[in-house]
Amino acid sequence: MGLLTALGPLAIDMYLPAFPAIAQGLNTTPGHVERTLASYLLGLAMAQLFYGPFADRYGRKKPLVAGVVIFIVAAIGCAFTTDIEHLTAWRIAQAFGGAAGLVIPRAVIRDNFNTRDASKALSILMLVMGVTPILAPILGGQVLAYANWRWIFGIMALCGTGLLVGVLVTMKETLHPDRVIPLGVGIIGRNYLAMLRDKKFLCYALAGGFGSAGMFAYIAGSPRVFIEVFHVDPQHFGLLFGINAAALIMAAQISARLLNRHTPEFLLRKAQVSLVFMTSLALILTLAGAITIVLLMVCLAGFMASQGFVNPNAAALALTDQGKRLGVASALMGTLQMLCGASAGMVVSVWQTPSALPLTGTLALCAALSWLFGRMAMKAT
Structure with a gap:
């Protein structure tokens, strides 16, 4: 399950170093190539809404x-495309396949x-998710x-094929027949509407979503801040990025161990206080x-470590009491997180000043919103 979760992010990060080569190979501009990434992210956010009802109906x-097969076919399509328009279309299709793994x-x-x-278990997924953005661009x-x-x-197609074989050979169906939900437009609409009206679910999902939004803001804003504001050598950027990713990974594993003695609510509450303090x-x-640069790295490492506690615990709490519609709940939670992340990344990219303020300001706002929704969720329990 962890490797399947990494499939979508793998397709985000692995081709980033190839942007100039793709632009040259397809005789297009770098801006058009960058838009293939935006198209993929949008497809990844929207496609999750489709998988939820199907997972609750067909297991x-x-x-x-089906999702992994779509991912494989689309990756092959990307490999053989001859123009940027078809590459964009295949990337959207690839996102619709990769969303199944989320x-x-x-x-x-x-x-x-x-x-x-x-x-x-979600903390273990965080380990895989944390490693993927580090290794994928290097690969x-x-x-x-x-x-x-x-x-x-x-x-990418080979990785998808290996995971497809693994799913077919080793995975057993986990949806109990008593929890099957009929598929229909009206039923799907009512289920999603019910989830949006479920204050506890929505607040926990947004608590995790705005925590993740801070991570998207960091990913979008850190290259400019490190390289242009603090004049870090681009060759050293990967090291700084890796330090913060390591903080996220280690904290997620510590969270998993502490769950033997503490409740997810306790860890989430403490982590969100740390999140607000560091930002x-x-x-x-x-x-x-x-x-x-040293003080910024200390604050960023503290933020990422706090997020290693926030994300898995908020996700697990959001899915509590959703036994009969787990697919829908997981899909809506993933879409909300993607939309929060895209919004934060947009804020950082639009807010241009010759300082670290766009990054630190956006991080502080995301942390405050995560804390607020976390408190609202606990009051609704």
Whole structure:
């Protein structure tokens, strides 16, 4: 399930080093190539809404197999495309396939575990999700050293094929027949509307969503802040990025261990306080003109470590009491997180000043909203 969850993000990060080569190979502009990434992210957000109802009607395995097959076919299409328009279309199709790996593993975990154990399992998913953005661009760069950019999509197809075989051979259906929900436009609409009216679910989902939004803001804003504001050598950017990713990974695993002694609510509450403190400190230092690259890294590492606690515990708590509509709940939660993340990334990209303020300000806002929705969720319990 962890590797399946990484399939979608793999397709985001692995081809980033190939942007100039793709632009040259397809005789197009870098801006058009960048828009293939935006198209993929939009498709990833919207496609999750479709998998939820299908996973609640036909079980977890069949929609997952279908999604991985779509991902493989689309990756092959990307590899053999001859123009940017078709590459964009194939990328959207690839997102619709990769979205299955985001929605269904969460539902499978919740089928099998209670809230505490689900938090532990989701922390393991965080480990895989944290490693993927580090390794994928490195792998893509190594491919470019020996072959052209089309092989990157070929490797994506091979990874998808390996996971497809794994699903077909080892995965057992986890949806109990008593929890099957009939498929129909009216039923789907009522289920999603019911989820949006479920204050506890919605607030926990948004608590995790705005925490994730901070991560998207960091990913979008850190290259400019590190390289242009603090004049970090681009060759060293990966090291700084890796330090913060390591903080996220280690914290998620510590969270899983602490769940043996503490409840997910307790860990979430403490982590959100830390989230607000670290981002507020970064914002205050920035406004005071006292921020340095060392202080910024301390605040960012603290933020990422706090997020390692927030994300798995908020997700597990959001899916509590959703046994009969776990697919829908997981899909809506994933879409909300993607939309929150896209919004935060847009804010950072539009808010242009020659300082770290767009990054630290957006992080502080996301942390405050995560804390607010977390408190609202706990009051609704």
